[in-house]
Amino acid sequence: MYFLILLFSYLLGSIPTAYLAGKLWRGIDIRRYGSGNVGTMNARAVLGWGAAVPVFLLDLGKGMLVVYLARLAGLEGNIALLAAVVGHIYPVWLRWQGGKGLATAFGGLLLEQQFFGILAFCGVWLCIYLFSRDSDRAGLGGALAFTGLAAWRGVAPGKLWLVMIGLVVAWKHFVELTRKGR
Structure with a gap:
């Protein structure tokens, strides 16, 4: 059961809502426009708020759904969330x-x-965004702050998974910054 919840969480997380919105709204591959990212911010930049809001809500819902289902199955919600976040960042599709x-x-x-x-x-x-006007720098700083707080005040057994979620998100922002040469 544990493996099935994690697999489902990864696969649900990997559904590329911004990519699908690009196809549905404008018939485009959103990865070829804006930042090239498959997320809410690029959906807003390329497709507008009308597409970005549903993309955000669906991506938000993916995280909520996997935690809810993991809890129903008697499993730790944070590990299912980690699988969904990894799926969102590294989608098989x-x-x-x-x-x-x-x-x-x-x-x-x-x-x-x-x-x-x-x-x-x-x-x-x-704070970082107001000074730098760079959402990737701000995302990296925010993710590291979350990770530090989770490590400092988290509760076992979910503490490790919270730290891992923060590190995965921070890593993706770091990679984006280095890719752009900032």
């Missing part, structure tokens, strides 16, 4: 090139009631 995992992580973290971690992420993200 798009040759491992996905989004940055924030909306999916955010949805699951809301259901896991990780409010202090979410506030830490948002506060650091906002």
